[in-house]
Amino acid sequence: xxxxxxxxxxxxxxxxxxxxxxxxxxxxxxxxxxxxxxxxxxxxxxxxxxxxxxxxxxxxxxxxxxxxxxxxxxxxxxxxxxxxxxxxxxxxxxxxxxxxxxxxxxxxxxxxxxxxxxxxxxxxxxxxxxxxxxxxxxxxxxxxxxxxxxxxxxxxxxxxxxxxxxxxxxxxxxxxxxxxxxxxxxxxxxxxxxxxxxxxxxxxxxxxxxxxxxxxxxxxxxxxxxxxxxxxxxxxxxxxxxxxxxxxxxxxxxxxxxxxxxxxxxxxxxxxxxxxxxxxxxxxxxxxxxxxxxxxxxxxxxxxxxxxxxxxxxxxxxxxxxxxxxxxxxxxxxxxxxxxxxxxxxxxxxxxxxxxxxxxxxxxxxxxxxxxxxxxxxxxxxxxxxxxxxxxxxxxxxxxxxxxxxxxxxxxxxxxxxxxxxxxxxxxxxxxxxxxxxxxxxxxxxxxxxxxxxxxxxxxxxxxxxxxxxxxxxxxxxxxxxxxxxxxxxxxxxxxxxxxxxxxxxxxxxxxxxxxxxxxxxxxxxxxxxxxxxxxxxxxxxxxxxxxxxxxxxxxxxxxxxxxxxxxxxxxxxxxxxxxxxxxxxxxxxxxxxxxxxxxxxxxxxxxxxxxx
Numbered sequence: 001x002x003x004x005x006x007x008x009x010x011x012x013x014x015x016x017x018x019x020x021x022x023x024x025x026x027x028x029x030x031x032x033x034x035x036x037x038x039x040x041x042x043x044x045x046x047x048x049x050x051x052x053x054x055x056x057x058x059x060x061x062x063x064x065x066x067x068x069x070x071x072x073x074x075x076x077x078x079x080x081x082x083x084x085x086x087x088x089x090x091x092x093x094x095x096x097x098x099x100x101x102x103x104x105x106x107x108x109x110x111x112x113x114x115x116x117x118x119x120x121x122x123x124x125x126x127x128x129x130x131x132x133x134x135x136x137x138x139x140x141x142x143x144x145x146x147x148x149x150x151x152x153x154x155x156x157x158x159x160x161x162x163x164x165x166x167x168x169x170x171x172x173x174x175x176x177x178x179x180x181x182x183x184x185x186x187x188x189x190x191x192x193x194x195x196x197x198x199x200x201x202x203x204x205x206x207x208x209x210x211x212x213x214x215x216x217x218x219x220x221x222x223x224x225x226x227x228x229x230x231x232x233x234x235x236x237x238x239x240x241x242x243x244x245x246x247x248x249x250x251x252x253x254x255x256x257x258x259x260x261x262x263x264x265x266x267x268x269x270x271x272x273x274x275x276x277x278x279x280x281x282x283x284x285x286x287x288x289x290x291x292x293x294x295x296x297x298x299x300x301x302x303x304x305x306x307x308x309x310x311x312x313x314x315x316x317x318x319x320x321x322x323x324x325x326x327x328x329x330x331x332x333x334x335x336x337x338x339x340x341x342x343x344x345x346x347x348x349x350x351x352x353x354x355x356x357x358x359x360x361x362x363x364x365x366x367x368x369x370x371x372x373x374x375x376x377x378x379x380x381x382x383x384x385x386x387x388x389x390x391x392x393x394x395x396x397x398x399x400x401x402x403x404x405x406x407x408x409x410x411x412x413x414x415x416x417x418x419x420x421x422x423x424x425x426x427x428x429x430x431x432x433x434x435x436x437x438x439x440x441x442x443x444x445x446x447x448x449x450x451x452x453x454x455x456x457x458x459x460x461x462x463x464x465x466x467x468x469x470x471x472x473x474x475x476x477x478x479x480x481x482x483x484x485x486x487x488x489x490x491x492x493x494x495x496x497x498x499x500x501x502x503x504x505x506x507x508x509x510x511x512x513x514x515x516x517x518x519x520x521x522x523x524x525x526x527x528x529x530x531x532x533x534x535x536x537x538x539x540x541x542x543x544x545x546x547x548x549x550x551x552x553x554x555x556x557x558x559x560x561x562x563x564x565x566x567x568x569x570x571x572x573x574x575x576x577x578x579x580x581x582x583x584x585x586x587x588x589x590x591x592x593x594x595x596x597x598x599x600x601x602x603x604x605x606x607x608x609x610x611x612x613x
Contacts (some may be wrong), residue, residue, distance in 0.1 A: 007033065015048065016197075022078050022096065023078055023080075024068045024069065024072045024078040024079050024080060025068075025078075025079075025080040025081055026064050026065050026068050026081050026088075027081065028081055028083070028084060028150065028225045028226075029081075029082065031240035031241070032240075032242055034082065034083055035238070035239060035240055037082060037236075038083070039095065039284075039361070040580065041053060041094075042279045043288075044100075044383070047100075047101075047102075047323070048122045048321060048322065048323045049101050049119035049120055049121045049122060049323060050101075050119070050120045050121075050122065051100075051101070052090060052091050052094050052095055052096060052097075052101075053093065053094050053095075053101065053119070053120040053290075053292075054079075054092075054095070054101050054104045054105055054108065054117060054119060054120065055091070055092055055093075055116070055117065055118050055120050055291065055292050055295075055333050056090070056091050056092075056093060056114060056116070056117050057088075057089060057090045057091075057114070057115045057116040057117070057333065057336075058089040058091070058113050058114060058115065059089070059114075059115050060086050060089065060113065061089040062208050063089075063113040064081075064089070064091070066113070067083075067108075067111055067113050067114070068093075070111060070144045071107075071108060071111065073437060074382070075107060077097055077099070077104065077107065078095060078096070079093040079094075079095050079108075080093060080094050080095065081093060081261060081263075082094045083103055083292065083296070084225065084226065085292075085296050085543055086221075086222050086223040086228075086294055086296070086299060086300065087223045087299065087303060088299060089350055090292075090295060090299075091334065092120060092292045095210075098116065100202050100536065101118075101119030101120070102325065104117075104481070105117040105118050105119060105325055105331065106533075107333070112336075113531055114328070115333055116331045116332075116333060116336070116452055117325075118291075118324075118325035118326075118332070119323075120290050120291055120292050120332060120333045121290065121291045121292060121321050121323040121324075121325075122289075122290060122321060122323070123283065123288070123291060123293075123294055123319050123321045123350050124256070124282055124287055124288055124289075124309050124317055124319060124320070124321065125177070125248070125250045125287035125288075125318065125319045125424060126319050126320050126351045126353055126354050126422055126423055127423045128244065131437050135268075135409050135419075136268055136269060136408075137404070137407075138158055138257075138384075138403075138404030138408050138429060139158060139160035139269060139271075140159075140160060140503055141154060141155060142154055142385055143293075148393050150282060151377070158271075158403055158404055158429050158433070158472070158473045158474065158475050159458075159473075159474045159475050159476040159477065160269070160271060160475055160476070161475060161476045161479055161480075162362055164262065164273045165273065165439070165479065166273075166274070166442075167273075167275075167439030167440065168439060168440060168442050168448050169310075169311070169312055169438070169439055169442035170311045170439075171275055171276070171311070171313075171314070171435040171438050171439045172205055172274075172275075172276045172277075172278055172304075172308075172311050172312070172313045172314075173258055173259070173275055173276070173277050173278065173314055173316060173431055173432075173435050174234070174277075174278040174297075174301040174304075174313065174314070174315045174316070174317065175254050175255055175258070175277055175278065175279060175280060175312075175315075175316050175428075176249050176280040176282065176294065176297045176298065176301070176315050176317050176319075177246075177250055177251030177254055177279075177280065177281070177282075177283055177316070177317075177318060177319065178246050178248035178249070178250045178251040178252075178281060178283040178284070178285075178287060179234075179236060179244040179245050179246035179247070179248075179251050179252075179279045179280075179281035179331050180204065180234070180244060180245075180246050180248070180251050180252055180255050180277060180279035180488065181245065181246050181252045181255075181411070181412075181413040181414070182199060182204040182233045182245075182279060182439060183197055183199070184252060184255075184256075184411050184413070184414075184415060185264075185266050186256065186260045186261050186264065186266050186267035186268060186411050186415075186417075187202055187203055187204055187252075187255055187256065187259065187260060187261065187277070187411060187582055188201065188202030188204040188261075189201035189202045189261075191496070195300075196212075196213060198212065199221045199233070202261055203259035203260075203261060203270065203272065203274065203275050203276065203277055204233060204276070204277055204279075205234065205276040205277055205279070206232055206276075206332070207219065207231055207232050207233075207277040207304075208214055208234065209307070210230065210231055210242075211230075212230060212232045213230055215228065215229060215230065216230075216306070217229045220306070221303060221304075221307070221312045228242060228300070229241070229242050230242035230243070233278070233279050234278045234279035234280050234281070234300075235279075235280060235281070235297075235300055236279075236281040237280070237281060237282045237296045237297055237300075238281055238282060238283070238284045238289070238293070239281070240272065243281075243469075244279035244280060244281035246279070246281070247284075247285045247413070248277070248283065248284070248286070248287050249412045249418075250283070250287060250318070251279065251281070251283075252410075252411050252412055252413050253408075253410045253411060253412060253418075253420055253424075253425070254318050254410075254424065254425075254427075254428045254431075255277050255410075255411060255428075256268060256270060256410035256411030257270060257408060257410050257428035257429060257432060258270055258272060258277060258316065258428045258431055258432040258435065259271070259272045259275040259277050259427065259432065259435075260273060260372055260410070260411055263339055263542055263567075264412075267411065268409055268410060268411065268417060268418055270432065271432030271433060271435070271436055271475060272432055272435050272436050272439070273428070274439070275432075275435045275436075275439070278290055278301070278443070280297040280300060280301060281297075282296065282297040283319060283504075287319075289319075291321070291333055291334050291578070292333070294317075294319075294334060294337070294366075295333050295337045298315070298337040298338065298340075298341055299337060299340075301313060301315055301341065301346065301423055302340055302341050302344050302346065305344050305345075305346055305369060306344065311475045311559045312430060312435075312438045312439070312442070313344075313345075313346045313347075314346060314347040314348065314349065314435060314438070314446070314449075315341065315346060315347070315348045315349070315365055315431075316349050316427055316431040317348060317349070317350040317351070317427070318350075318351040318422075318423070318424035318425075318427045318428065319351065319424070320350070320351060320353050320364050320365055320366060320367055321364075321365055322362075322363045322365070323363070324363060326363065329372070332365075332456055334365060334366060335365070335366075335371075335372070335373075338366055338369050338373055338376065339373055341375075342373050342374065342375035342446070342570060343377065345375070345445055345446045346375065346446060347375050347376075347377070347434055347438075347446035347449055347450060347553050348369075348373075348375065348376045348377070349367070349377045349379060349427050349428075349430045349431040349434060350366045350369075350370070350376065350377070350378055350379065350427060351378075351379060351422070351423035351424045351426065351427040351569040352364070352367045352378045352379055352380045352381075352392060352393040352394065352395075352399045352423045352426075353367060353392075353393035354381075354392065354393065354422050354423055354424075355391075355393055355422055356390060356391055356392070356393070357393055357394075357553050357555075357582050358393070358394055358395050358398075358550075358551075358553045358554070358574065359378075359393050359394070359395040359396060359398045359399065359554045360395040360396065360398050360552060360574065361552075361554045361555075361571075362384075362554075362555060364393060367379075367393070367398075367399070368398055368585075370398065370399070370400060370498070371397065371398055373474060374447055374450070375446040375447055375450065376450075377400050377401060377430060377434075377453065377454075378395075378398065378399045378400055378401075378427065378451055379399070379400070379401055379402070379403055379405075379423060379426045379427045379429075379430050380392045380393065380394050380399045380401070380402040380403075380405075380423060380466060380467050380484045381402065381403065381404070381405025381406060381421075381423045381425065381426040382402045382403065382404055382405065382406070382426070382460075382463075382472055383404075383405075383406040384404070384406065384407075386460050386462065386463075386472060386478045387462055388402065388462070388463065388466050388549075389405055389406050389421070389426075391421070391423075392405065392423055393421070393423065394466040394467065394551075395466075395467075395552075395574070396466065396467070396468060396551070396552070396574035396575060396597045397468055398467050398468075399466070399467045399468065400450075400454055400467060400468050400469055401430060401453065401457060401467055401468075401469050401471065401472075401473055402426070402460075402463055402466065402467050402471070402472045402473070403426040403427075403429035403430050403473040403513040404425075404426060404429055404472075405421060405422055405423055405424075405425045405426030405471060405475075405574060406419055406421045406425075407419040407420075408420060408421065408425035408426075408429075409564070410425070413555070429473055430453060431474055432475075433453055433473055433475045433478055433479075434449050434450075434453060436475065436478075436479055437449050437452050437453065437478050437479055440479060450480065452478050452483075452612060453473065453478050454468075454469045455469075455471055455483040455484055456474055456477035456478040456481075456482055456483055456484065457469045457470070457471025457473060457477075457484070458471050458472050458473075458474045458477075459471045459472055459484065460472050461577065462547075462549070464524065464575070464577050464603050465524070465545075465551035465552070465575050465577065466551065466574075467575045471484075491523070491612050491613070492612070493610060493611065493612050493613075494610075494611045494613065495528075495608050495609075495610060495611075496519060496608060496609040496610075496611050497607075497608050498517060498527070498606050498607070498608050498609045499530075499605070499607065500515060500517075500605070500606040501603070501604075501605045501606075502515060502583075502585050502603040502605070503603060504601045504602070505587050505601065505602045505603060506601050506602075506605040507519075509587070510587060510588055511585060511586065511587040511602075512584070512585075512586050512587075513580070513584070513585045513586075514582055514583070514584045514585075515582060515583045515584075515585075515606075516581075516582050516583075517580070517581050517582075517583070517595045517609055518579055518581075519579055519581055519609060519611050521579065522578070522579040522611045522612065522613060523577070523578075523612045523613060524575040524576060524577050524578065524611075524612045525545075525575065525576055525578070525579070525580070525581040525609055525610070525611050525612075526544065526572045526574065526575045526576070526581070526609070526610040527572065527573045527581055527583055527606055527609055527610075528570065528571065528573075528606065528607050528608045528609070528610060529571045529572070529604055529605065529606055529607060530605045530606065530607035531604060531605040532534050532554065532571060532604045532605075533601060533602050533603055533604070534554070534555065535587070535602050538554065538587070539586070539587045539588075540553055540554060540555040540585075540586055541553070541554045541555075541583060541584065541586075542583075542584040542586065543573040543574060543576060543577035543581065543582070543583060543584075543587055543605060544576065544580065544581075544582050544584070545577055545578045545580060545581060546578045546580050547577075547578070551573070551574040551575070551576050552573045552574040554573075572610055575612065581609070583604070583606070585602075585603065585604060587602050
């Protein structure tokens with residue numbers, strides 16, 4: 001067997017540069033070839049991953065050749081190296097086979113040198129003299145009309161402080177997105193030097209150890225086989241070059257919220273007078289990208305933090321996806337990258353998503369990592385009357401804070417401005433606030449900054465049950481350390497036995513059934529389930545109160561399997577304000593449409609009510 005492996009390794013070494021897709025290769029393609037092959041990759045519309053690609057983390061980079069050789073010898077699968085993450089044994093392979101990426105992932109996980117393997121999933125984007133400040137209701141809401149919308153309610157904003165605070169430490173906000181227009185008139189100050197445009201001031205990051213446009217990797221970053229040449233303003237992991245120019249607009253819009261220049265007689269106002277915004281481009285012109293590209297960008301930020309330990313770093317991630325290989329984090333490359341960032345005291349702010357759903361029991365990454373990584377904040381969006389935005393995801397224990405995210409005026413490439421909506425616009429409100437708080441408090445850790453933001457929110461009754469802090473961002477209070485003080489006596493929570501069973505649906509039946517529970521004197525109520533059987537995403541349980549605002553939605557089979565396996569225990573809904581709670585069971589599964597077969601029984605059984613008085 002040993003001779004067999006050695007002979008295959010020799011074959012690989014001699015053919016490592018061969019373009020035959022049926023021959024394994026551990027040779028990293030050049031940048032132009034990488035870009036061409038990655039752009040040609042097709043996405044499975046149902047599974048949301050790139051066909052013919054698999055992510056692999058090895059225990060030791062020295063195992064790369066032997067791992068690829070063993071895989072070819074034992075299964076006939078020819079893995080060809082397409083890309084790698086700098087300084088880490090994380091690789092993106094492509095292959096040609098009838099095997100789907102899940103099968104290939106399970107296959108390579110059998111090799112003792114593999115730590116993680118998964119398909120490569122798709123990600124998508126989610127008192128000044130500045131002339132348009134009056135249109136920025138999210139900064140100061142006087143009841144004015146939002147762009148293209150109705151008048152708001154005075155005070156329903158993020159409370160931008162009027163003071164121009166001078167930072168005590170430099171804070172770098174890595175905008176992991178579609179890039180940044182770093183020459184925008186309201187983000188940087190530019191001059192023509194030696195026949196080329198150069199950034200000489202403003203809020204755009206400049207790598208002090210890199211010389212622009214000399215074609216050299218001056219600071220020698222990137223590791224073996226990957227040289228980040230001319231990475232002055234960040235890096236472009238789509239085009240494989242040092243110019244993270246935004247050809248979509250999303251990243252530039254995020255940047256304007258965080259750090260548009262003040263008092264320059266142009267455009268708008270950002271939250272920070274002084275901040276450094278680094279462009280990390282892993283999403284292309286269509287707003288699409290991959291988990292692997294995100295990991296590359298996050299790893300770059302971590303490495304820059306290590307190079308400049310005197311600076312504070314945080315990341316804004318206004319994008320996401322719903323896919324994960326397996327039911328836990330064992331093979332979650334993206335989560336591992338964010339955990340490494342947290343371990344290096346980097347705070348991440350992520351958009352909660354724009355699917356109008358609860359993420360308590362539904363996947364949306366990276367925002368859902370906030371449940372497991374302390375140095376992480378998930379952000380929902382509010383409108384100009386302090387209501388949760390109709391598109392915003394939410395979750396009483398999966399989303400931490402809300403911030404303005406409807407019709408937010410900000411910068412776009414080519415010195416343009418426009419109002420966009422989304423949790424993508426809410427996240428940078430919090431990221432900007434985090435940068436401002438950290439710049440004034442250099443001794444704070446990432447976790448300290450998070451606590452300052454969540455502890456100083458404006459408590460909004462209509463946000464109860466939607467975000468764990470029960471409030472909307474207040475920048476001024478966060479900077480001033482004006483923390484909420486709650487009564488020393490904890491509210492009384494009673495568990496009230498409540499055995500109830502919904503109608504059980506089988507076969508071709510459809511159902512839309514509402515069960516009501518009422519407890520006199522309750523401030524809020526949550527319902528706890530003893531059993532919950534849902535067939536797929538067309539079956540769901542909806543939780544709402546007397547105001548008919550949905551506080552929770554549970555869908556699909558994942559929760560049902562988790563209950564049966566014991567992985568999910570004490571399944572309770574989000575709390576609903578008031579003394580009444582409604583549980584709506586809706587079913588329109590494929591079986592109901594005449595898909596054949598009797599199908600599984602669907603429905604729920606309640607166990608108790610969790611009542612706060």
